[in-house]
Amino acid sequence: PGMAMDYRKFSNTVKGMYIRWAGDIFPDYRDVSGPNVSQKRLNRAKTIVVRILAQEERRITRAFVEFSKRRYHGENRVVRVDIKAAIERVREARLQPDNEERFGESNGFTIWISKMKMSDEELVGTLLHEALHCIAMVDNKEICEKDEYQVIRELGDDC
Numbered sequence: 001p002g003m004a005m006d007y008r009k010f011s012n013t014v015k016g017m018y019i020r021w022a023g024d025i026f027p028d029y030r031d032v033s034g035p036n037v038s039q040k041r042l043n044r045a046k047t048i049v050v051r052i053l054a055q056e057e058r059r060i061t062r063a064f065v066e067f068s069k070r071r072y073h074g075e076n077r078v079v080r081v082d083i084k085a086a087i088e089r090v091r092e093a094r095l096q097p098d099n100e101e102r103f104g105e106s107n108g109f110t111i112w113i114s115k116m117k118m119s120d121e122e123l124v125g126t127l128l129h130e131a132l133h134c135i136a137m138v139d140n141k142e143i144c145e146k147d148e149y150q151v152i153r154e155l156g157d158d159c
Contacts, residue, residue: 007051024156027121034119108134
């Protein structure tokens with residue numbers, strides 16, 4: 001299916017994946033476990049997350065802009081959100097050897113996803129969460145991680 005299909009609908013067409021959605025851009029994390037993450041599952045999750053980023057670009061950008069307004073008390077700051085770079089990071093995301101501490105991590109260039117057990121929602125949510133790190137610049141400066149987490153939470157993650 002083309003990129004135009006709503007990502008929620010699209011996710012139901014992805015073989016072997018079942019994702020429940022809430023009202024925001026992150027999946028509804030059900031209290032279920034899932035199998036270990038394989039390359040095949042990661043690749044399937046990538047197709048969904050790329051669509052979320054592409055289709056929710058305005059919403060994601062708005063979240064960072066609104067946050068910046070509050071953070072800098074209404075001062076005009078230049079907020080740049082690089083969705084294309086985030087999509088590229090998602091497409092290039094790779095598995096890391098089992099890491100029991102965390103589901104995923106990113107250094108701003110590469111996203112690594114753990115091979116540990118995750119539900120489909122957790123896998124998609126983790127990939128989306130990591131993609132949103134380093135996505136925005138305010139006045140050409142990176143946003144500190146604490147502020148990023150705040151925006152990511154506002155977009156629906158329970159980080």
